Amino acid sequence: GENVEQHPSTLSVQEGDSAVIKCTYSDSASNYFPWYKQELGKRPQLIIDIRSNVGEKKDQRIAVTLNKTAKHFSLHITETQPEDSAVYFCAPVEYGNKLVFGAGTILRVKS
Amino acid sequence: NAGVTQTPKFQVLKTGQSMTLQCAQDMNHEYMSWYRQDPGMGLRLIHYSVGAGITDQGEVPNGYNVSRSTTEDFPLRLLSAAPSQTSVYFCASSRLGQGYEQYFGPGTRLTVT
Numbered sequence: 240g241e242n243v244e245q246h247p248s249t250l251s252v253q254e255g256d257s258a259v260i261k262c263t264y265s266d267s268a269s270n271y272f273p274w275y276k277q278e279l280g281k282r283p284q285l286i287i288d289i290r291s292n293v294g295e296k297k298d299q300r301i302a303v304t305l306n307k308t309a310k311h312f313s314l315h316i317t318e319t320q321p322e323d324s325a326v327y328f329c330a331p332v333e334y335g336n337k338l339v340f341g342a343g344t345i346l347r348v349k350s
Numbered sequence: 351n352a353g354v355t356q357t358p359k360f361q362v363l364k365t366g367q368s369m370t371l372q373c374a375q376d377m378n379h380e381y382m383s384w385y386r387q388d389p390g391m392g393l394r395l396i397h398y399s400v401g402a403g404i405t406d407q408g409e410v411p412n413g414y415n416v417s418r419s420t421t422e423d424f425p426l427r428l429l430s431a432a433p434s435q436t437s438v439y440f441c442a443s444s445r446l447g448q449g450y451e452q453y454f455g456p457g458t459r460l461t462v463t
Contacts, residue, residue, distance in 0.1 A: 240409075271449045282440060282454040283393065290449060328392055332448050335400070336381040337408070340392035 241266045241333040245341035254350045258316045262329030262341055265310065271332040272305055272312045277343075278325045286327075287314070319348045352376050356441050356455035363431040363462045371426040371458050373441030379453075380446035382424040383408070384416065386437040387457075393440065399424055400446055431462045 242265040252258050273288035289296045289303045296303050305312040316323055326345050330338035357372045383398035395408030399418040415427040438459050444452040
């Protein structure tokens with residue numbers, strides 16, 4: 240099955256700085272790569288995703304880049320704000336609808 | 351639309367007790383799934399369903415049963431609760447097929463003593 244690793248496990252940045260979280264996966268057949276954000280005590284919510292035929296996707300301050308050859312994809316958040324503080328999960332899809340979640344990255348934005 | 355709803359929000363069980371966590375969605379989604387979330391381990395898939403009458407096991411199915419008699423409902427049954435099942439449980443639903451957003455319910459926090 241899919242083996243997913245996220246780095247770093249914790250990330251602290253100053254407000255306004257950028258944050259980058261990397262996700263490495265093992266199954267070369269994976270074709271869909273979402274990122275979920277979970278605020279404290281809340282449910283996970285999709286923030287951005289990318290498909291295997293695209294190398295980069297941007298949505299305002301967030302972006303995702305994909306390197307299928309190296310089997311990793313990364314979440315980039317620019318101009319971080321306190322409301323970006325949360326746990327972020329990558330969840331590459333092995334097949335069908337089955338998400339395989341990474342262990343999560345705790346992002347703290349200090350103001 | 352209510353989206354994905356779960357009941358109860360909190361539950362405390364004694365070891366050996368059984369109970370059912372309820373999950374319902376009103377988006378006519380074919381795919382529904384149950385995850386458990388433990389500290390430092392992300393979300394792990396327990397069971398999933400691709401439509402009424404069809405269920406399958408995920409990564410951590412032992413100790414849990416599911417059924418899917420309607421498109422809307424996907425209950426999770428704990429047969430004989432154990433302390434190792436203390437966790438937060440999330441139900442999710444989506445359209446069937448790769449690349450569709452999964453919508454999560456608010457979660458059920460379960461403690462087994």
